[in-house]
Each structure stands twice: as C-alpha cells, then as structure tokens.
Amino acid sequence: MSRRWLVRRIGVAIVVLFVALLINFILPRLMPGDAADIYATAGRMTEQERMAIVQRFGLDQPLWTQFTKYIVNSFQGNFGYSFTYYPSTVMSKVVQALPWSLFLIINAMILQVIIAFILGATSAWKAGGKFDATTQALSLALWATPMFWLAMLALYFFGAQLHWFPIGGQATAAANYSSFFERIGDYYYHATLPIAVLVINQFGGYQLIMRNTMVTTIKEHYITTAEAKGVSERAVKYRHAARNAMLPMVTSVGLRFSLAVAGSIFTEMIFNYNGIGRLIFQSVQMRDYPVLQGCFFILSCSVIIANLLVDILYHRLDPRIRH
Amino acid sequence: MQDQEQRSSWWQTALKSLFAWWPEFRKSKIGITGLIIVVIMTTLILGASVFASHGPFEKDISIGWGGGNRYWTSTWDNQGDVSLTDEGVAYRSNPDPSITEYHVRFQSNGSIKRSFDLSNTLEVGPHFTFQAKAVSFADGDEATCLVSADGVNWRTAAIWENGDDDGTYHLYEIDLTTDPNWRSRNYWIAFEADMSSSDANFYIDEVAVALSAPGYSIVSPKDSFEPYAKTYEAPSWEHILGTNSQSEDVWSRLLYSGQNSLMIGFVAALLITSIGSGLGLMSGYFGGLIEELVMRLADILLILPRLPLLIVLSAYLTPGPWTVIMLLTVTGWAGIARSTRAQTLSVKEHSYVEASKSVGASHIRIIVQHILPNVAGIVIAAFVMEVVVAILVESGLSFLGLGSLSHPTWGVMLHFAQTDAAFTWNAWWWIIPPGACIALLGLAFAYIGNTLNDRFVLRLGNRRKG
Numbered sequence: 001m002s003r004r005w006l007v008r009r010i011g012v013a014i015v016v017l018f019v020a021l022l023i024n025f026i027l028p029r030l031m032p033g034d035a036a037d038i039y040a041t042a043g044r045m046t047e048q049e050r051m052a053i054v055q056r057f058g059l060d061q062p063l064w065t066q067f068t069k070y071i072v073n074s075f076q077g078n079f080g081y082s083f084t085y086y087p088s089t090v091m092s093k094v095v096q097a098l099p100w101s102l103f104l105i106i107n108a109m110i111l112q113v114i115i116a117f118i119l120g121a122t123s124a125w126k127a128g129g130k131f132d133a134t135t136q137a138l139s140l141a142l143w144a145t146p147m148f149w150l151a152m153l154a155l156y157f158f159g160a161q162l163h164w165f166p167i168g169g170q171a172t173a174a175a176n177y178s179s180f181f182e183r184i185g186d187y188y189y190h191a192t193l194p195i196a197v198l199v200i201n202q203f204g205g206y207q208l209i210m211r212n213t214m215v216t217t218i219k220e221h222y223i224t225t226a227e228a229k230g231v232s233e234r235a236v237k238y239r240h241a242a243r244n245a246m247l248p249m250v251t252s253v254g255l256r257f258s259l260a261v262a263g264s265i266f267t268e269m270i271f272n273y274n275g276i277g278r279l280i281f282q283s284v285q286m287r288d289y290p291v292l293q294g295c296f297f298i299l300s301c302s303v304i305i306a307n308l309l310v311d312i313l314y315h316r317l318d319p320r321i322r323h
Numbered sequence: 324m325q326d327q328e329q330r331s332s333w334w335q336t337a338l339k340s341l342f343a344w345w346p347e348f349r350k351s352k353i354g355i356t357g358l359i360i361v362v363i364m365t366t367l368i369l370g371a372s373v374f375a376s377h378g379p380f381e382k383d384i385s386i387g388w389g390g391g392n393r394y395w396t397s398t399w400d401n402q403g404d405v406s407l408t409d410e411g412v413a414y415r416s417n418p419d420p421s422i423t424e425y426h427v428r429f430q431s432n433g434s435i436k437r438s439f440d441l442s443n444t445l446e447v448g449p450h451f452t453f454q455a456k457a458v459s460f461a462d463g464d465e466a467t468c469l470v471s472a473d474g475v476n477w478r479t480a481a482i483w484e485n486g487d488d489d490g491t492y493h494l495y496e497i498d499l500t501t502d503p504n505w506r507s508r509n510y511w512i513a514f515e516a517d518m519s520s521s522d523a524n525f526y527i528d529e530v531a532v533a534l535s536a537p538g539y540s541i542v543s544p545k546d547s548f549e550p551y552a553k554t555y556e557a558p559s560w561e562h563i564l565g566t567n568s569q570s571e572d573v574w575s576r577l578l579y580s581g582q583n584s585l586m587i588g589f590v591a592a593l594l595i596t597s598i599g600s601g602l603g604l605m606s607g608y609f610g611g612l613i614e615e616l617v618m619r620l621a622d623i624l625l626i627l628p629r630l631p632l633l634i635v636l637s638a639y640l641t642p643g644p645w646t647v648i649m650l651l652t653v654t655g656w657a658g659i660a661r662s663t664r665a666q667t668l669s670v671k672e673h674s675y676v677e678a679s680k681s682v683g684a685s686h687i688r689i690i691v692q693h694i695l696p697n698v699a700g701i702v703i704a705a706f707v708m709e710v711v712v713a714i715l716v717e718s719g720l721s722f723l724g725l726g727s728l729s730h731p732t733w734g735v736m737l738h739f740a741q742t743d744a745a746f747t748w749n750a751w752w753w754i755i756p757p758g759a760c761i762a763l764l765g766l767a768f769a770y771i772g773n774t775l776n777d778r779f780v781l782r783l784g785n786r787r788k789g
Contacts, residue, residue, distance in 0.1 A: 012622060012626075013626075015623065016622075016623050016626045016627060019623050019627065020627060023632070023635070023636075024635075027635065027636070027639050028639070030639070031639060133353070136353075136773070137353060137770070140766060140769045140770060140773055141762065141766045141769075143765075143769065144711055144715070144761075144762055144764075144765030144766040144768070144769045145758070145761070145762040145765070145766075146715055146718050146719065146722075146734075146737075146758055146761050146762065147719070148719060148722050148737070149737060149754075149757075149758030149761070149762070150758075152737075152741065152746070152754060152758070153754075153755075153758075155746075156746045156751075156754075160746065255625070258626075258627075258628035258629065258630075261628050261630070261631065262628065262629065262630035262631070262719075265630060265631070265634075265723075266719060266722070269723070270741075280631065280634060280723075281723060283638075284634060284638055284723055284724055284725060285724060287638065289638065289639075292634070292635055292638055293635060295631065296628075296631045296632065296634070296635045299628050299631045300627055300628060300631070300632075303626065303627070303628045304626055307626055
C-alpha cells in the first residue's frame, strides 16, 4: 500500500470530520436569536453556570473566536451540556449509549454478511433460476419495507403477543449476573429482536453484491478447471468461487455502515434500547440540540472510521488494486 | 437505423433514448408486476377524493342521546305529557322514535345537522339550548351554530371565532321563534366548523330544546349531548380500515396521506436525479475545476451518515413538505452524480464522440446526441430507486416526529399510531396499512428500478466492454 494513498485517504477522513463539525457549528447559529440561548438555556442552570458555558465556548465573542473555541473544545471531547439531563455533559450521555449501538450494529452486520454469503452464492450458482428470482424479489421487498414498521410488528407479535422476547430495554433491570456468560446471554436475549429486524431489512444489499460478483466469478476458467478435475459441486461453489467473490461484499461493509447506523436508530427507538438511536429520538422530542449534535458527530466519527478501516483492509487484501 | 438517426432531429433522438427501455422492460415479469402495482396504487391515491369514504381531516363522532347511546332520536312524539326517562331519552306515551344513526362531522367545512319535529308544540315557543366550548382556535378557525325552520334557509345563531378559546363550556340559548317560519313542522340545527389548524377542537355538550311556554317547563331531550367518538373502531363496512385515536377513518387517511408521501417521494427523486445527473454529466464531460469541486463534495456527502444528518438538519428547520424535499435533495444527489460521471467519462472516450468534436459539433449537441442517450438508462433506473429511498427516508423522519403535521404522510400516520399506543388498543388496522403501503409502493418501484438496471444498464455496460 502506497504511503501517498494512505495519506490522501486519511486526509479525506479528516475533511469529512471537519465538515461534520462545521455543520454542528453553523446550524445553531442560523437560528434566530443568540447562540448563547441555544447552548445554555437548560432550565436548571444558574446564571453562574450559564456564564461559565458562555465563557468556555466564547459565545459572547466574534464568530471566528467562537469557531476556534468550538473546534478546540470538540477535540477535547467537550460538546457542552445536555438540556434535558443537565448537569450531564453531552459526551457522557453519548459515551454511555454508543457501546450498545455498536453491539447491535456489529452483530447485525456479521449476520447479514453470513446470510448474504450463502444466499448470494446459491442464487448466483443457478442465476436466472427460480431460487435466484425468489431471493431477489424477497430481498428487494424487505429492503423497501420501512425498518421501524418491521420493528413495530416484531415487537408486537414476538414480544407483546407471544412473549418470546422482552418488549424493551437492553438488559434485565437490576440483574445480578453470576457469570460473564449469563450477562452476555441476557444481552443477546434482549438484542435478538432488534438484531433480527436489522438483519432482515438490510441483508439484501450485501446479497445483491455477492450474487453479482459470484455470477462473474463462476464464469472464470479456474472454476471450469476445478469442475473438470472432479471437485465436488459444494467445494467448487463455496471454496473456489464464493470465497473469491466475497471481497466486494465485505468491502461494502464500510459504506453500508451508515445504513446500519440509520437502521439502529429506528430499532432502538421501538425496542427502547438505550443506544445512540434512542438518545437521538429523545433529543428530537425534547429538542435537546447539544445532545442531538453530539450524537450526529459521534455517528459521523464511527462511520468515517469504519470506512477508513475497511478501505485500508481492502488495500491490504486485494493485490490487484495496490498500484 | 443509422440513416433514421441521421434524419431525425436531436430532440427526437433524445426523446427516443428516454423510452428506449420499454421494449426490453415489457418482457420482465417482475418489472411488469411492479408497474401494475404502481399504477393501481397511484390511481387510488390520486383519486382519493373519489375512493376515500371520508374527508381528509374528517372525524367520525356519533351522537349519543344520553348514556353513550350512539343513536339520536330523530323525531319527537309530543302527544300527551312529556317526561324524561332515566336514560334521558324523550319519550311520550307513545314512544315510537324512529332511530337513525347520525354522524357529527367536525372537519373543514363540515357540519352536524339535526332536525326536530315540533309539529305538536306549535303554540309554544321553542328555545334551543346547548353548551359549547372551543379549544385552541387559531386564526381562520371558525365554528357556527345554524338554525333553520325549513332545512333550506339557515340563519346563524352563534359563532365562535379566534378569540373564543377560553376552553370552558358556556351555555347558549337560542330563541327559535325569531325565525319567521318557526311554526313549521321541523327544526333544523346545525353546527359547522371550519378549522384550518389541525389542533383546533370544538366541543358541544348538553344540547336540548326547551319549549318555554306557559304550562311547559323544559320539554325535549334535555340530556347531555354526548359525542360518541368512534376511536379505535375495528374495520366495518362504514370504516373499511377502522378508525384511529382521533376518530378518523383510516382508509381515507391512508389515501390522503399517500398523496403527500407520493408527492414528496416523486418530487425529491426528480430533483435528486436531475441535479445529481446534471452535476455528474458536467463534471464528467468538462472535467477540471467543476469535476474536482463536485466530486469532492460528493465524497463528503457519501461518507457522512445521511439519516443522522437529516435528523439534525430537520430538528432545526420548520417541518413541511418542501423542507423535507429540500433536505432529501441536498443530501441525496451524490450517488447519482458519481455514477453519471463514470458513465460520461467512458462514453466520452468513444471514437464517435471524437468524430463529432472534430467536425465542430457544439457541446450541447454532443451531450444531447451522444452522452445523454448513454447515461439515460442509469438516470432513469436511479430515479425509480430514488423514489423508494425518498419515500422511506421521509417516512422515517416523520416517524421520529420531524414530519409535517399539516401535510401528513404515511410516516406521520405511523408516528401517531406509535405515540397513541395503537398496539395497546390492538388497533392493527391503524399500524399495518400505512407500513404495508410504503412497503408495497417501495417494492413496486424497486422491482421496476431493478428491472431497468438489469435489462438496460447492465446491457449497456456489456456493450461497452464488447
């Protein structure tokens, strides 16, 4: 991997991060009224506390000073205070919520890739056949279904009606776990429905990529050779073809990370799952602008980092694009 | 073929390229299925005024003449003594009220009407009393009480306007004898409410007709006038998809909300594809600074998570259909710009483009005659897919409570279903239809778009390689 490429790629990531910060900086200042009112209006704030915030963010100073202070504060992880949960800081709320969201997203993405690997390989094996047509139609239909609606239905049928899964939360309240496995088991029990909804709604995208690459891969000569050698169909399909065809799908994880983030916002909201998504929903309802902006920034960060990591990985894995 | 193209003018070529997908498209079963669903749904949605059983903001509130009885006795029998039963229904010695169901329509330009047969009380002067209150009347909201002795000529008996929203019940008494035809057989009383703001409410309570003549004290059904709001009603012939928490007909709401969903999806997709492909085409064709600028901006937009960005932006802006369309466009054009640019770049390298250039063809001519037909497939397929994405994203934003209440969409419907705990009421008819509509319409468009992609875009791609 060339160093120039890496520097350029990291440069793009930093620019995007900067744009996210810029959006956060500009938006409240486009609102009518004083920026100080937007940042420091929590009901329980005393005049002294208010002044401290104004001081810290330079809200009584010219725009340029405000901007530099904002950037400096951002890099220190200081995004101000939550309106609703004052004196909690934005950062503390966000940091509490982020691991839960990542738990959902990463589990869901792994499952999506596995399902897409099998379905995509199988449907491409007999491209144009009945199985291919059905999976394509089905995954398109699931993609077009609103995530939050799917989540509502899942919660209603499997939670409220059948009582198979809890109807909300991310863990049993006030639970005393005797072992690590019990704790993890409880987390997964609560996360089953949210993850299932995320997977069902979003696996189609990966499946399509997998299928299309697989279709071209199985036309390659080495597949014909393998078949001629008498390698079993199963082995040709998975070990020879699918393994080589999965790279584009795996690398699309970076770009599709932001879709998974969007999906987790809805599932968390429906399932009362205390992640970033639910925090966003609450902040929208309470118009808790600082927290909302903090969430946007942290999600942008995770998406940017995920993109960067996958790109670097892709460069390392695929010798063909190293030039 | 070549000769024909030579003869036809450039706009004919352009037009032809716009519909070049059709002969291939009609062979696809899945594409045609999508098209049929889109046509049926669009017809239903656009013809909402014909297919909807109720108005866009109409609430179905039946009237109980006491005790939550949903029926209103439509005629009085005033022979003999007047007495009131415990239920408050006015019966005389010969209780034979012909019962008809009655609906109060609180809606824009709606009215409730009720006739009283006072045929045997002509010698006494009827008075009509009722209590009413108005809540959060905004500018332009108005409610009126109208009375008529013949059902034809109406006069205004009371009026509630902007200022009357103190939220408490007031007693109103209207002397019906001031009407010159008061000795007629039937009396009609109507309430009309013209409310443009959706949160305005007008309540009527305790309606009675008092016959205030010597020897009569209060005659008539003087029991409270109880609007029996048909909330969370299961599907029936009258409400084929039941009612919601606001006594609105879900089927009608579905169609009218569909208009807004479809409009937003369509306009946003149109803007996204035209701006995106325009920018992509220009940066591909001209290159240079434009390309650098557009493509770097597209890079940034493609990395930033779209939904969180949209949420932050819409939290600061006033909700409305055009706000959503604008936001969707600003955040959504990058993908199409990128693919159009790539396609333009590859077409530009073809020898026939070089040839046109060398004979001095203008940029416009080259773009329209050579580039456009080759990017049309991508753009049309992208447009169709973008409709789905726009409808989905809009419904998501509305569901989070960032939608426009004045132009409710399917997402707004689901938002209220969620906040009013529709599932706790087992009101599946309120939750399943809007989501199913989004899914069905989205699926249909996705099938069309996918077919276009398969049959047209990929084919083009293959031809380019060969």
